[in-house]
Amino acid sequence: MTIRPLERAEFESFPAVPGGPFSVYVHIPFCLRKCPYCSFFSLPAEAAPSMGSYLENLKREALWYGASLPPGARGETLYFGGGTPTLVSPDQWRELIPFLKETLKIADDAEVTAEANPESLTEERCRAWKETGVTRVSVGVQSFNDGELEFLRRPHDAGRAEEAVLLAVRAGFSAGADLMFGLKGQTLGSWASSVKRALSLGVDHLSLYQLAIDEGCEWYSSPPPGLADGYRMYRWSQWYLPQKGFTQYEIANFSRPGRFSRHNCAYWTGTPVIGLGAGAWGFLGGVRYKNEPDLVLYADLVLERGRGAAAAERLEGEAAAREAAVLMLRRKQGIRFSDFTARYGGEILEKILDTFRREVPRNCYIEKDGGLSLTKKGMRVANAIWSAII
Ligand code: SF4
The missing domain is CATH 3.20.20.70 (Aldolase class I)
Structure with missing residues (x-):
């Protein structure tokens, strides 16, 4: 999905x-x-x-x-x-x-x-x-x-x-x-x-x-x-x-x-976010939504329905796991395997690790102590790494 x-x-x-x-x-x-x-x-x-x-x-x-x-x-x-x-x-x-x-x-x-x-x-x-x-x-x-x-x-x-x-x-x-x-x-x-x-x-x-x-x-x-x-x-x-x-x-x-x-x-880290205001993004219950980016239409929506959400998408299955992996890897802590497996399962984690081992140069990441994170060099070339994961 x-x-x-x-x-x-x-x-x-x-x-x-x-x-x-x-x-x-x-x-x-x-x-x-x-x-x-x-x-x-x-x-x-x-x-x-x-x-x-x-x-x-x-x-x-x-x-x-x-x-x-x-x-x-x-x-x-x-x-x-x-x-x-x-x-x-x-x-x-x-x-x-x-x-x-x-x-x-x-x-x-x-x-x-x-x-x-x-x-x-x-x-x-x-x-x-x-x-x-x-x-x-x-x-x-x-x-x-x-x-x-x-x-x-x-x-x-x-x-x-x-x-x-x-x-x-x-x-x-x-x-x-x-x-x-x-x-x-x-x-x-x-x-x-x-x-x-x-x-x-x-x-x-x-x-x-x-x-x-x-x-x-x-x-x-x-x-x-x-x-x-x-x-x-x-x-x-x-x-x-x-x-x-x-x-x-x-x-x-x-x-x-x-x-x-x-x-x-x-x-x-995927914490729920309420987005308020015209053009704001929010993330609730696995649904990412965007408020109307037009002041008049935003005002109409709020008056009619109470909130300005005008478009939304649900991230599911492997797509949700891969996006979560990218967001986690942006941070110094990277992916903690036990947390990731608890949320998304071990199979997708193995696929992501396999991608790293095959496609990402060794000096771009560190895999140890039950986790994987990017090195400074990896952070400099992160866009290329995202393309491999997503
Ligand atoms: S126009 Fe855009 S970049 Fe410039 S101050 Fe406003 S939000 Fe920031």
């Missing part, structure tokens, strides 16, 4: 939230302007109806899920992503976060993360987040080099990015920065200086991404020429960051001890 798209009638009856731990992702789909490499669902802020009515619909959708929470359900992470969550005003945050925590039974010790873009992260927003229990702030820095930021057409410069990270650090959040490699004009030296500058500001967490030009973005039909080869930059980061006390706990993520993202780990 493979991945099976579900008919509307079928996914309207898919299970709500199972008992036990779950995560919540909230999508804020507005940005100051659209970046040319962006294929996420996001709209320029001025093209959108008021943020207020969007947040009202988010709350309605949360009420629908809240009403279906079984006993024992416990929200362990809450994540505000986008888009640009920092376009939500401080007063709107003061209302939204307590509402979601109460409605969705978010635990007192939950990890609460907000993504922030440098141009709109302010002291007042940090204050509102502090008051409402946000614990992590992830700043979309991308680069500390003005030329690289101009190339990406980001609305901030390096100085503003630095101020934003410092605001988050000084406000007492566990602060992280997203940085991008493989940019036009970028050198190993400019990449290294962006990474070092982030560390000097006191971040706990770094997410390092290669520039990807995927279908749906402005650059897709005519990609910019002269992009730098990112391989060396990524390899340098794998060498440098451990010396500074950072662990590479996942292919794109490095953190100081204990400061990894619990929310991201929920995705990689």
Whole structure:
């Protein structure tokens, strides 16, 4: 069996939230302007109806899920992503976060993360987040080099990015920065200086991404020429960051001890995720669903049916096991054989191990102590490994 798209009638009856731990992702789909490499669902802020009515619909959708929470359900992470969550005003945050925590039974010790873009992260927003229990702030820095930021057409410069990270650090959040490699004009030296500058500001967490030009973005039909080869930059980061006390706990993520993202780990371990908001993804009862990526249609769905899910697929049998294997291998821990066998059976595990032994170079993985994980080299060539497994 493979991945099976579900008919509307079928996914309207898919299970709500199972008992036990779950995560919540909230999508804020507005940005100051659209970046040319962006294929996420996001709209320029001025093209959108008021943020207020969007947040009202988010709350309605949360009420629908809240009403279906079984006993024992416990929200362990809450994540505000986008888009640009920092376009939500401080007063709107003061209302939204307590509402979601109460409605969705978010635990007192939950990890609460907000993504922030440098141009709109302010002291007042940090204050509102502090008051409402946000614990992590992830700043979309991308680069500390003005030329690289101009190339990406980001609305901030390096100085503003630095101020934003410092605001988050000084406000007492566990602060992280997203940085991008493989940019036009970028050198190993400019990449290294962006990474070092982030560390000097006191971040706990770094997410390092290669520039990807995927279908749906402005650059897709005519990609910019002269992009730098990112391989060396990524390899340098794998060498440098451990010396500074950072662990590479996942292919794109490095953190100081204990400061990894619990929310991201929920995705990689198959924890149920409620997705709220237009264009959000969720994962419940083995069903992966996507909310309507259109503000008006999303609002209509929420008003009519209580939630904005517009498409869904069920992962079954071997396809589900292979996808789970890939997600587990993204993490430093890799696949633990006993856990994997308990969930998916020993036969598929043997097939995956056989693929590794036949097709993946020995210096790309380590098989020992009842588990298999990728080496640093394996993480650098992970896409080729996924093709062999899936
Ligand atoms: S700020 Fe982020 S979400 Fe918004 S358009 Fe740029 S890349 Fe996309």
